[in-house]
Amino acid sequence: MNRRCVRQLSIPLCTLLMGMFFSVSWVHAQDVSGRDIMVMVDERPDGDDRISELSMTLINRRGRQRIRQVVSWRKDYGKDTRKLMRFKKPADVAGTAFLSWDYDDPDKDDDRWLYMPALRNTRRISGEATNDYFMGTDFTYDDMGDRNVDEDTHRLLREEALEGVDCWVVESVPVDPTDMYTKKINWIDKEKDLPLKTDYYDKDGHLKTYTVDTVEKIGGFWTVTAMRMENNVEHHTTLMTFRDVRYDTGLKDSQFKVNALTRGLRR
Numbered sequence: 001m002n003r004r005c006v007r008q009l010s011i012p013l014c015t016l017l018m019g020m021f022f023s024v025s026w027v028h029a030q031d032v033s034g035r036d037i038m039v040m041v042d043e044r045p046d047g048d049d050r051i052s053e054l055s056m057t058l059i060n061r062r063g064r065q066r067i068r069q070v071v072s073w074r075k076d077y078g079k080d081t082r083k084l085m086r087f088k089k090p091a092d093v094a095g096t097a098f099l100s101w102d103y104d105d106p107d108k109d110d111d112r113w114l115y116m117p118a119l120r121n122t123r124r125i126s127g128e129a130t131n132d133y134f135m136g137t138d139f140t141y142d143d144m145g146d147r148n149v150d151e152d153t154h155r156l157l158r159e160e161a162l163e164g165v166d167c168w169v170v171e172s173v174p175v176d177p178t179d180m181y182t183k184k185i186n187w188i189d190k191e192k193d194l195p196l197k198t199d200y201y202d203k204d205g206h207l208k209t210y211t212v213d214t215v216e217k218i219g220g221f222w223t224v225t226a227m228r229m230e231n232n233v234e235h236h237t238t239l240m241t242f243r244d245v246r247y248d249t250g251l252k253d254s255q256f257k258v259n260a261l262t263r264g265l266r267r
Contacts (some may be wrong), residue, residue, distance in 0.1 A: 034154030036168045042149050044193040046221050047247035049075040050080060054085070054242055058136055061235035066136070068093060075251045079104035080153045081146050082256035084211045091206055093135070097261045102146040106175075110145050115261035122232055122261055138229040138238040157185070160199060180265065181207070189215075192222045206232055219247040 017153040054070040069089040075082050080103050095117035102110045112125035125132075130141045152172040159168055168188040174181060180202060187197040198210040214226035221246055229238045254260065 001193075005217075006173075032156065032168075034156040034172075035149065037156065037168050037170055037193075038149050038152075038154045038172065038186075040193045041188060041195060044222070047076075047219065049073070049249055049251040050245065050247050051249055051251070052245040053241045054240060056135075056137060057239040057241075059237040059239070066090075068135070073251055073255055075253075075256060084256055084260065087135075096135070098134070098144075099256065099258065099261055100145055101256070104146075104148055106148040106151045112141055112145070113258055114259060124256065127170070138231045138234075138236055143229075152184075160187075162187045165196060167196060194222055194224070204233075208232055218245050221247060230240075 005252070038141055052072050053074050056068040056070060058066040058068070060206075065092075068087060071086050071088060073084045076204070080101070083098075083100045083102070087093045095115075098112070099113040099115075100110060100112045109126065110130075112130070113122050114125055115122045125141050132141060134141055134144055135137065152174050155173075157169045157171050157173045159166070161167065170186045170188060172184045172186060181200050182203055183201045185197050185199040185201075188194070189196050192201045192215065194212070194215065195210075196212045196215075200209070202209045208229055208231045210227065210229050212224050212227050216223050216225050218225075224242070225245070226239070227242045228240070231237070
């Protein structure tokens with residue numbers, strides 16, 4: 001076959017191969033499962049450690065606001081994570097500290113401690129107390145932790161845009177029938193593998209909604225810098241904004257010991 005014939009055949013052959021490629025890609029995109037999506041969320045890169053300053057605004061049903069300033073530290077230990085939060089302001093909560101050791105193993109209970117300087121007491125948070133709301137916010141102690149993907153079953157419901165962002169909508173149902181929530185509906189940003197919204201349901205219906213307001217790229221990582229949790233029953237809202245976020249700073253293990261709760265930590 002001469003070169004002219006080869007050139008004539010190459011264009012339709014290329015078109016055929018491209019068609020096959022995109023057909024296969026389309027099939028794979030359709031085959032993604034709810035669990036696959038939540039694994040991508042769980043494994044999204046976020047550095048080995050992180051420091052940030054956090055402002056919490058608590059808004060009650062009358063519109064009255066309380067603002068709290070917090071410093072937060074986080075460090076990964078393989079698939080496990082340790083976090084420390086220390087309140088700076090206002091005076092009535094200054095020095096309060098919360099430490100959590102979150103384990104990836106779903107059969108292992110996370111360890112959590114709360115230090116209250118007014119009582120000079122460190123209290124372990126366990127059992128049903130993990131469903132209590134953290135420091136007057138609309139986040140429970142469990143909400144503040146890291147959840148293993150297989151503690152829930154996940155089902156892809158549909159794909160849709162949320163505020164112009166292409167998302168997967170995934171339903172997550174707890175494996176444990178005694179869990180506080182009966183299900184969650186998650187809107188996952190397809191590009192960033194990031195939950196942008198979550199509706200929480202309990203036995204009485206739609207309990208609350210988590211919404212991401214601002215996402216920025218900091219240190220090469222997509223970072224939520226503003227979010228809110230709205231409680232539909234209590235008509236209460238918690239706004240959280242983060243600033244001075246830094247990744248991979250080389251945090252020491254000593255900052256995540258239980259005895260660190262009772263002493264001031266410097267950044």
